[in-house]
Amino acid sequence: MQGDLTADVPGPSGVYTRRLAQDRHYCTPDGSPLVLSGRSLMLFRSVGWHMSSDAVLDDESKPIAESILDVAVASAIALHDIKGLGRFRNSKAGSIYIVRPKMHGPEEVALSADLFSEVENMLDLASGTLKMGLMDEERRTSVNLAACLYAARERVFFINTGFLDRTGDEIHTDMKAGAVVRKGDMKQARWMAAYEQRNVAIGLACGLRDRAQIGKGMWAMPDRMADMLATKGAQLDAGASTAWVPSPTAATLHALHYHMTDVRHMQVLLSRVQPLPVAELLALPLEEDxxxxxxxxxxxxxxxxxxxxxxxxxxxxxxxxxxxxxxxxxxxxxxxxxxxxxxxxxxxxxxxxxxxxxxxxxxxxxxxxxxxxxxxxxxxxxxxxxxxxxxxxxxxxxxxxxxxxxxxxxxxxxxxxxxxxxxxxxxxxxxxxxxxxx
Structure with a gap:
C-alpha cells in the first residue's frame, strides 16, 4: 500500500531487486496522453467465518472470529491507499477490495456486509468503500446465489467459482448418501456443469456485466504453461472476465486470451441463456456401480x-x-x-x-x-x-x-x-x- 516494497531475487546473472513497477505513459494517436497502471489491482482475501483467532480475545477471554480481525486490519492498512499516502494508487475509485471465501448462503453474506459496514464506521470511511468479492464455493451459496448477491448488492465487485472447495463441500454434504465417483470424474459430473454455468448466468442476470467481474477457478500446474495457454481460454468463452492463475508468468500468458476473445460480447450472448435447473445442481455425484x-x-x-x-x-x-x-x-x-x-x-x-x-x-x-x-x-x-x-x-x-x-x-x-x-x-x-x- 505504501509502494516501497522490494525483494532481492537471485537470477542467472546475479541478484536483482524486484519492486513495484512504475505507471506506463503513452501517447494516443490523437496526441493526448494515456497512463496505464504498472501494477495489477490488489485484492485482499480474508478467511471464512468458520475460523477463529486468539490473537484477540473477547470479553469472555474467548478467541474472536478471525474474519473480524482480517477485515479490520486489512482495511486499516488500505488507508494508506485511500488517503493517497503511498507512491502509487491501488484503487482508482477509492475502494478497498476484500474477497470473502467459504460463505454458506445469503445469511452469511449479509453478516459479512454488516461487518464491512462496522469497519467503515470504525475507520470513518464512506459507506460502500469496502467492496466484496463473493466466492461461490459452498453448496448453500451455489443454490442461493442470486439471494447472496442481493445480500451484498451495494458492494459486490466479483464472483468466482472454486472447484476444489465446492467439491469438498459436495462430498461432505453427500457423505451418507453413497460412494462418490472418483475424483477425476468430478469435473464431468452433472452438478459441476450446472455449477459453472449457473454462476455465470445468474451473475449476468443480476447485472454484473460491465459492473463486476465473473471469475473461474485456478490453473493448478505452474510448470505446464503451454497446456494452460492451450486450454484456459475456454473459460472466457464460457463468460469469465477473470480467472485464477498461480504466478506472474501465468498471468501474463493468460492475458493473451483476452486479446483473442471479446469477453463482453460473449457475456452479451450468454445473458440470453437461462441458468440450468437447480435440480441439475443438486444431482449427487454418486457411483452407480x-x-x-x-x-x-x-x-x-x-x-x-x-x-x-x-x-x-x-x-x-x-x-x-x-x-x-x-x-x-x-x-x-x-x-x-x-x-x-x-x-x-x-x-x-x-x-x-x-x-x-x-x-x-x-x-x-x-x-x-x-x-x-x-x-x-x-x-x-x-x-x-x-x-x-x-x-x-x-x-x-x-x-x-x-x-x-x-x-x-x-x-x-x-x-x-x-x-x-x-x-x-x-x-x-x-x-x-x-x-x-x-
Missing part, C-alpha cells in the same frame, strides 16, 4: 489422495508453508492449499464410510506414500522425514484428516491443521530451548 472399479483403480485413487495429503500437510504442519507447489505421484508440481486437502480427505473419508476402502488399506497406503513424499522432499532445507517421525504432528495430522474427515464440520481442515501446527511449534521451541540450556 462400485463393482466396476478394479482393485488397482481403487488403490491408485487412494495413493493419489494420500500422497497429496501428506505432501501438503508435512509442509503446513512442520514448516508453516500454507500454499506451495507440491509434486504429485508423477512428479508434476501442483499448487496445493487447504481446498485441495479438503477434497482429498473428504474423498477418502467417503470411501471409508461406504466400505470402498478399509482403514487397514489406508494405513498401509499412507506408509507407502510417506516414503515417496520423503524422497520428493529430500533436498528441501529443514525437512523432517515423515517415516522418521510417524508419531510426530505432521503424520498424525494426516491420519486425523482422513479418519476423522467425515465428522469435521463441512469437511474443513483448519481445526486439525492449526492444532497440530501448534504442537509442532511447541516441540520446536522446546528443542531449541534444550539446545540453549545445554
Amino acid at each position: 462400485v463393482t466396476r472399479w478394479s482393485e488397482a483403480e481403487i488403490a491408485a485413487e487412494l495413493d493419489t489422495n494420500l500422497q497429496g495429503i501428506l505432501g501438503y500437510v508435512v509442509r503446513w504442519v512442520d514448516m508453516g508453508i500454507g500454499c506451495s507447489k507440491v509434486p504429485d505421484l508423477n512428479g508434476v508440481g501442483l499448487m496445493e492449499d487447504r481446498a485441495t486437502l479438503r477434497i482429498a480427505s473428504q474423498h477418502i473419508g467417503n470411501w471409508l464410510v461406504h466400505g470402498i476402502v478399509t482403514s487397514g488399506q489406508v494405513e498401509k497406503a499412507m506408509h507407502r506414500m510417506a516414503a515417496i513424499v520423503d524422497a520428493q522432499n529430500a533436498d528441501v532445507p529443514g525437512y523432517r522425514p515423515l517415516l522418521d517421525d510417524m508419531d510426530g504432528p505432521a503424520y498424525r495430522a494426516a491420519q486425523e484428516l482422513v479418519f476423522e474427515g467425515a465428522s469435521q464440520p463441512c469437511g474443513y481442515t483448519e481445526e486439525i491443521l492449526h492444532r497440530y501446527r501448534r504442537i509442532a511449534k511447541t516441540r520446536d521451541c522446546g528443542s531449541r530451548a534444550g539446545v540453549l540450556a545445554a
Whole structure:
C-alpha cells in the first residue's frame, strides 16, 4: 500500500531487486496522453467465518472470529491507499477490495456486509468503500446465489467459482448418501456443469456485466504453461472476465486470451441463456456401480489422495508453508492449499464410510506414500522425514484428516491443521530451548 516494497531475487546473472513497477505513459494517436497502471489491482482475501483467532480475545477471554480481525486490519492498512499516502494508487475509485471465501448462503453474506459496514464506521470511511468479492464455493451459496448477491448488492465487485472447495463441500454434504465417483470424474459430473454455468448466468442476470467481474477457478500446474495457454481460454468463452492463475508468468500468458476473445460480447450472448435447473445442481455425484472399479483403480485413487495429503500437510504442519507447489505421484508440481486437502480427505473419508476402502488399506497406503513424499522432499532445507517421525504432528495430522474427515464440520481442515501446527511449534521451541540450556 505504501509502494516501497522490494525483494532481492537471485537470477542467472546475479541478484536483482524486484519492486513495484512504475505507471506506463503513452501517447494516443490523437496526441493526448494515456497512463496505464504498472501494477495489477490488489485484492485482499480474508478467511471464512468458520475460523477463529486468539490473537484477540473477547470479553469472555474467548478467541474472536478471525474474519473480524482480517477485515479490520486489512482495511486499516488500505488507508494508506485511500488517503493517497503511498507512491502509487491501488484503487482508482477509492475502494478497498476484500474477497470473502467459504460463505454458506445469503445469511452469511449479509453478516459479512454488516461487518464491512462496522469497519467503515470504525475507520470513518464512506459507506460502500469496502467492496466484496463473493466466492461461490459452498453448496448453500451455489443454490442461493442470486439471494447472496442481493445480500451484498451495494458492494459486490466479483464472483468466482472454486472447484476444489465446492467439491469438498459436495462430498461432505453427500457423505451418507453413497460412494462418490472418483475424483477425476468430478469435473464431468452433472452438478459441476450446472455449477459453472449457473454462476455465470445468474451473475449476468443480476447485472454484473460491465459492473463486476465473473471469475473461474485456478490453473493448478505452474510448470505446464503451454497446456494452460492451450486450454484456459475456454473459460472466457464460457463468460469469465477473470480467472485464477498461480504466478506472474501465468498471468501474463493468460492475458493473451483476452486479446483473442471479446469477453463482453460473449457475456452479451450468454445473458440470453437461462441458468440450468437447480435440480441439475443438486444431482449427487454418486457411483452407480462400485463393482466396476478394479482393485488397482481403487488403490491408485487412494495413493493419489494420500500422497497429496501428506505432501501438503508435512509442509503446513512442520514448516508453516500454507500454499506451495507440491509434486504429485508423477512428479508434476501442483499448487496445493487447504481446498485441495479438503477434497482429498473428504474423498477418502467417503470411501471409508461406504466400505470402498478399509482403514487397514489406508494405513498401509499412507506408509507407502510417506516414503515417496520423503524422497520428493529430500533436498528441501529443514525437512523432517515423515517415516522418521510417524508419531510426530505432521503424520498424525494426516491420519486425523482422513479418519476423522467425515465428522469435521463441512469437511474443513483448519481445526486439525492449526492444532497440530501448534504442537509442532511447541516441540520446536522446546528443542531449541534444550539446545540453549545445554
